[in-house]
Amino acid sequence: MASANSFRLSALLLAGGQGRRLGGQDKGLMPWRGKPVAAHLTGILKPLADQVLISCNRNHAVYQQWADQVILDDEPDFPGPLAGILAGLRVCSGTHLLVIPCDMPQVDSNLLEMLIDQASHGPGEVCLLRSGEQWQPLITVIPKVLLPALQTAWNEGQRSPLRWLLGQSHSTLEMPADDARFSNANLPADWTTHG
Numbered sequence: 001m002a003s004a005n006s007f008r009l010s011a012l013l014l015a016g017g018q019g020r021r022l023g024g025q026d027k028g029l030m031p032w033r034g035k036p037v038a039a040h041l042t043g044i045l046k047p048l049a050d051q052v053l054i055s056c057n058r059n060h061a062v063y064q065q066w067a068d069q070v071i072l073d074d075e076p077d078f079p080g081p082l083a084g085i086l087a088g089l090r091v092c093s094g095t096h097l098l099v100i101p102c103d104m105p106q107v108d109s110n111l112l113e114m115l116i117d118q119a120s121h122g123p124g125e126v127c128l129l130r131s132g133e134q135w136q137p138l139i140t141v142i143p144k145v146l147l148p149a150l151q152t153a154w155n156e157g158q159r160s161p162l163r164w165l166l167g168q169s170h171s172t173l174e175m176p177a178d179d180a181r182f183s184n185a186n187l188p189a190d191w192t193t194h195g
Helices: 037-045 060-064 081-091 109-121 144-155 161-166 188-192
Strands: 009-015 051-056 069-071 096-101 126-131 140-143 170-175
Touching: 009 037, 009 081, 037 051, 037 096, 037 109, 051 060, 051 081, 060 069, 069 081, 081 096, 081 144, 081 161, 096 109, 109 126, 109 140, 109 170, 126 161, 140 144, 140 161
Parallel strands: 009 051, 009 096, 051 069, 126 170
Antiparallel strands: 096 140, 126 140
């Protein structure tokens, strides 16, 4: 959904974590409403973006079926979500990168459309999301022009997505604190209800 020639969107699903609280299971492949959560979430992303990327560190061939491109972290041992965002910005074909995590399976297109709309009005800014007082740094839209700044921060040891994002010029989409779409599915019980 490119709203103008000056705003072209790529999307990135972060699925590169270790899944420690799931006993090492690949979180992106956990079942959600009858299919792997990565299939569910990329199904939401595809109508919104010209390019869909998945950041993963295992099961690459499985993830490839749902993405235009699968990307890997530069460093071994699961370096964290900021590494996935950095890798995504490097191959992003759009002017902006929409990022979502695989452990928030209740994220929907309505929420993402609101975020994209806000991002398209401040094209040089990061668009952040906050539910009540809680930042949601892994649901964001990042201009590709910030790639050099992120690379520099990474080289200097920055590993926190929120700290880096708040250090950039940004706008914020405010949502209610009790919005269920921001529920994290990190434990086995979080998946069995809907899986």
